[in-house]
Amino acid sequence: MIFNVLTALALNGFAMGMIYALMAMGIILLIRAIGVLNFAQGDMLMLGAYISLALIVDLKLPLLIMIPVALLSFAAVALIFMFGVYWPLRNASYPAAIVIATMGAGIAIKEFVTLVWGSLPMPMPALILDKETGGGKILRIGSTYLPWQMILTICVGAGAIWLVFILFEKMYAGRMMQAAAQDKFAAEMLGIPTIVTTAATYIISIILACIGGFMVGPMFTVNVTLGTLQLRAFAGVIIGGLGNIKGAIIGALLVGMVESFATIRFLAYKDAVVFLMLIVFLIFRPQGLFGEKISDKA
Amino acid sequence: MNSILRLDGLDKRFGGVVAADNITFSVNPGTVHGLIGPNGAGKSTLMNLISGIYTPDKGKVFFDEKDITDVPPYERARMGIARTFQAPRFLQRSNIRDNLLLGSDLVDQHSYFKSFFSKQGRNFESELQKFMKMADFEIDLDDDISSLTYGHRKLLEIIRSMLAHPRVMLVDEPAAGLNNKEIDNAMALLNMAANEYGIGVLLIEHSMDMIMHICEDIVVISFGKVIATGKPKEIASNPEVITAYLGRDTDD
Amino acid sequence: MKNTKKVLIKPSTIILLVACALFIVFIPLRYSGYNLMLYNTALIYAIVVFGLSLMLGMGGQLTFAGLAFMGAGTFYVANLCSGRWGFWVNNSLALITTPIVTGLLGFLIGSVLLKLKGTYFTFSTIALVQVAYSFYQNSRPISGGPDGISNIAPLRILGFEFNNYKRWFYLLVVLVIIVALIIERIRRTRFGRSLAAIRDNETAALTLGINVYRTKVIAFAITAMLGGLAGGLYAMQGRFAGSDMFTFERSTLFIIMGMIGGINNTFGVVIGSILVAMLPEWLRSLQRYLQLIYGLSVIVLMIFMPMGLAGIGSEMCKRIKRKITGIHAKKALEEAKK
Numbered sequence: 036m037i038f039n040v041l042t043a044l045a046l047n048g049f050a051m052g053m054i055y056a057l058m059a060m061g062i063i064l065l066i067r068a069i070g071v072l073n074f075a076q077g078d079m080l081m082l083g084a085y086i087s088l089a090l091i092v093d094l095k096l097p098l099l100i101m102i103p104v105a106l107l108s109f110a111a112v113a114l115i116f117m118f119g120v121y122w123p124l125r126n127a128s129y130p131a132a133i134v135i136a137t138m139g140a141g142i143a144i145k146e147f148v149t150l151v152w153g154s155l156p157m158p159m160p161a162l163i164l165d166k167e168t169g170g171g172k173i174l175r176i177g178s179t180y181l182p183w184q185m186i187l188t189i190c191v192g193a194g195a196i197w198l199v200f201i202l203f204e205k206m207y208a209g210r211m212m213q214a215a216a217q218d219k220f221a222a223e224m225l226g227i228p229t230i231v232t233t234a235a236t237y238i239i240s241i242i243l244a245c246i247g248g249f250m251v252g253p254m255f256t257v258n259v260t261l262g263t264l265q266l267r268a269f270a271g272v273i274i275g276g277l278g279n280i281k282g283a284i285i286g287a288l289l290v291g292m293v294e295s296f297a298t299i300r301f302l303a304y305k306d307a308v309v310f311l312m313l314i315v316f317l318i319f320r321p322q323g324l325f326g327e328k329i330s331d332k333a
Numbered sequence: 334m335n336s337i338l339r340l341d342g343l344d345k346r347f348g349g350v351v352a353a354d355n356i357t358f359s360v361n362p363g364t365v366h367g368l369i370g371p372n373g374a375g376k377s378t379l380m381n382l383i384s385g386i387y388t389p390d391k392g393k394v395f396f397d398e399k400d401i402t403d404v405p406p407y408e409r410a411r412m413g414i415a416r417t418f419q420a421p422r423f424l425q426r427s428n429i430r431d432n433l434l435l436g437s438d439l440v441d442q443h444s445y446f447k448s449f450f451s452k453q454g455r456n457f458e459s460e461l462q463k464f465m466k467m468a469d470f471e472i473d474l475d476d477d478i479s480s481l482t483y484g485h486r487k488l489l490e491i492i493r494s495m496l497a498h499p500r501v502m503l504v505d506e507p508a509a510g511l512n513n514k515e516i517d518n519a520m521a522l523l524n525m526a527a528n529e530y531g532i533g534v535l536l537i538e539h540s541m542d543m544i545m546h547i548c549e550d551i552v553v554i555s556f557g558k559v560i561a562t563g564k565p566k567e568i569a570s571n572p573e574v575i576t577a578y579l580g581r582d583t584d585d
Numbered sequence: 586m587k588n589t590k591k592v593l594i595k596p597s598t599i600i601l602l603v604a605c606a607l608f609i610v611f612i613p614l615r616y617s618g619y620n621l622m623l624y625n626t627a628l629i630y631a632i633v634v635f636g637l638s639l640m641l642g643m644g645g646q647l648t649f650a651g652l653a654f655m656g657a658g659t660f661y662v663a664n665l666c667s668g669r670w671g672f673w674v675n676n677s678l679a680l681i682t683t684p685i686v687t688g689l690l691g692f693l694i695g696s697v698l699l700k701l702k703g704t705y706f707t708f709s710t711i712a713l714v715q716v717a718y719s720f721y722q723n724s725r726p727i728s729g730g731p732d733g734i735s736n737i738a739p740l741r742i743l744g745f746e747f748n749n750y751k752r753w754f755y756l757l758v759v760l761v762i763i764v765a766l767i768i769e770r771i772r773r774t775r776f777g778r779s780l781a782a783i784r785d786n787e788t789a790a791l792t793l794g795i796n797v798y799r800t801k802v803i804a805f806a807i808t809a810m811l812g813g814l815a816g817g818l819y820a821m822q823g824r825f826a827g828s829d830m831f832t833f834e835r836s837t838l839f840i841i842m843g844m845i846g847g848i849n850n851t852f853g854v855v856i857g858s859i860l861v862a863m864l865p866e867w868l869r870s871l872q873r874y875l876q877l878i879y880g881l882s883v884i885v886l887m888i889f890m891p892m893g894l895a896g897i898g899s900e901m902c903k904r905i906k907r908k909i910t911g912i913h914a915k916k917a918l919e920e921a922k923k
Contacts, residue, residue: 072704072707074837119884120884131641131645131647131844132844134647135840135841135844136884138837138840138841139841139881139882139884139886140884141837142841143881143884263833263834266711266715266833269708269711270708270712273705273708277704277705303719303722303723304719304720304723306715306716306718306719307715307716307719307720309715310711310712310713310715310716310719311712311716313708313709313712314698314709314712314713314716317698317701317705317708317709317712318697318700318701321701321705384791384792385791386788386791386792405791406791406792407790407791407792407793407794407795407796407797408794410791410792410793410794410795411794415792416792418789422785422786422789423785424778424781424782424785425785426781426849427778427781431773431778431781434775434778435778435779435782435793436793438775438778438779438793438794439793439794442794443775445774445775445776445779445800445803448774448775448776449770449771449774449776453773453774453775497793497794
């Protein structure tokens with residue numbers, strides 16, 4: 036009996052961790068490559084869920100067509116976001132202005148969504164449906180219940196992570212983006228157009244968050260408050276160490292697991308558990324799990 | 334005479350880069366001491382080590398023969414080590430008065446609580462008049478700091494440091510970006526600091542004009558090491574110094 | 586050198602002061618009941634935003650923690666003055682001690698969190714708000730859990746009972762004026778200058794002899810005091826303490842509104858607070874799409890006016906002044922030519 040519960044919790048934690056990791060990757064990319072804290076990342080996730088819902092339920096597109104259409108829409112959203120919020124403020128004198136602008140953007144996105152879709156939460160069908168119940172299909176191993184949506188989330192998340200790593204480690208495009216991130220001026224001198232790399236970074240970050248929305252929609256119903264999940268992603272980024280993508284991913288997975296298992300003992304207080312953990316990390320290991328020790332800069 | 338500032342065997346590395354290697358020299362009160370060397374030699378690192386922003390890997394810093402190697406930077410400023418920056422650091426959105434008061438705050442050193450109830454900046458206006466005469470331009474204390482030209486802001490930074498009644502002034506490339514008249518004013522101010530106020534001035538400069546003109550002693554640094562110390566005439570004819578400068582591009 | 590130590594009577598200030606006087610006279614005459622309560626709530630919010638003005642506006646430190654301390658103040662007062670533990674504390678006494686208690690809490694928590702730099706510190710305040718909210722939402726001993734705490738006794742100062750919104754309005758106006766004067770004074774003292782130096786460049790601030798850590802902790806503690814005071818007032822005005830107020834999202838709203846009003850400007854703080862309190866009401870009756878404009882305007886405002894609406898006022902007055910001096914200069918030139 037206990038084994039079933041634990042496995043279910045582990046799956047839940049891993050799946051939610053993947054959702055957080057998708058957002059976290061986007062967050063850390065924007066921090067490292069562009070130097071912005073994007074407080075609208077969660078709203079991007081939400082937007083992704085709504086767009087996916089519209090494509091699947093309203094337009095009734097089959098999955099094979101829906102996926103590329105969705106990806107294109109996500110990219111469009113990313114570009115609008117970048118030109119609307121980041122571009123005009125990129126040389127701002129007041130450093131907090133750009134962060135606050137993303138907060139404003141978040142509010143605007145929530146209102147836009149409410150305008151178009153109304154404020155009632157809407158159910159989204161899981162990717163694999165159980166023909167008998169009409170709900171999401173559940174894998175049954177003995178007396179353990181494992182919803183397929185969660186398994187798929189883990190797979191999709193893993194796939195996205197793998198693709199991102201290939202981009203940055205193996206492909207020239209990725210190296211260009213890293214160069215532009217480290218030194219814009221030098222990169223321009225080498226003929227790397229920073230507007231293109233900035234746009235590419237934004238597109239990747241936002242697509243990741245939107246994919247997260249697509250996967251999480253069936254788990255929670257699609258509603259305007261989905262954006263609050265971003266706080267867990269931020270916690271994951273910090274715990275992993277603000278240094279690199281690997282840390283952000285592992286931190287996010289850790290947060291997902293801790294949150295899931297915290298419900299055993301502290302159901303209502305699971306938020307407190309997660310964020311207390313964050314505070315503990317900040318105090319005793321501010322560089323996170325993988326960050327470098329914060330020392331004098333040359 | 335006792336030095337007011339003394340560096341003893343300072344070492345500082347950043348990863349593989351040796352920014353400071355066994356740096357030892359001293360600055361006497363009431364003198365202008367030049368610190369020169371090609372770009373990248375480690376002069377700014379040295380400034381940071383002295384003001385306490387970096388901690389040395391090895392070696393000690395002495396202020397008035399007291400070991401301050403472990404003293405945090407804000408304490409060092411309160412003890413009397415003032416510093417200017419190459420690009421002037423001012424409160425962008427405040428007026429000139431507030432910016433200058435930051436300097437004179439160091440004189441009274443009231444606690445925040447006491448400062449809430451007392452008059453701000455007691456004697457600072459008469460002193461300021463004297464300094465402004467040397468700097469040879471007019472200001473309106475209520476103006477924004479952004480209304481001043483770059484050159485005037487650099488001069489004002491020197492004045493702000495002097496308002497703090499320091500005993501050591503670390504001056505980082507004051508001549509950069511100044512026209513000839515302003516450079517003369519800067520020299521006048523630094524001379525005043527040293528001769529009238531007994532401040533020990535450590536001056537980083539690329540302008541050999543200024544260095545030769547007002548420095549009593551000079552220390553030359555290259556690749557983090559001291560390669561020569563002495564009077565201006567000796568330094569000017571020192572072959573190692575000449576090689577260090579000519580061996581690489583020193584164009585700004 | 587000119588040192589025209591002129592008193593702060595700038596033309597823009599006079600206009601705003603007159604507007605404030607009108608506001609103070611007009612509001613309680615025109616509104617009552619629910620609407621007046623909203624304005625009172627706006628004044629309470631203003632006290633919190635003044636705290637934010639200190640940390641964010643002067644010190645440049647983005648903090649979301651204000652609402653956590655407001656909650657602490659609210660539930661401190663609620664527990665002492667509702668009789669739920671079997672005793673009643675005189676609520677003037679409770680109100681006076683609230684900022685002391687939350688200030689102390691702020692000092693302790695701040696000492697820990699402010700060892701972190703910049704972004705890390707900001708995230709720790711986010712974590713703080715979340716943890717606090719989790720407890721406020723669920724813990725029956727602290728906050729009565731989801732039900733909240735009701736039956737908080739009405740405020741009595743020296744026998745005078747504050748049992749209607751008009752009386753609360755005047756009390757709050759007085760308190761807001763006191764807090765505003767204190768913050769304005771701080772701006773002109775060493776503490777204010779030190780915070781500004783920290784905002785613009787921490788390293789340079791160190792070389793100016795500023796103990797950056799200690800200064801930040803003190804500012805944080807003051808923010809906590811103001812938040813707590815506001816929280817206590819909030820509990821006493823509404824006679825009820827619930828946890829809905831103290832979320833991260835609300836915190837974000839406060840910051841945005843403070844910035845829109847003008848975080849470094851006293852009048853801006855009040856304007857921003859009124860916006861936080863009143864916007865939901867005003868927008869309710871408007872077309873839906875105008876709510877979208879609200880979010881978009883935040884972005885636009887950050888781009889063009891990071892100093893907020895209050896900044897517009899002083900900008901316009903500066904331009905008018907320049908035009909006038911320009912006209913004088915032209916006249917003088919013409920005279921000289923003759």
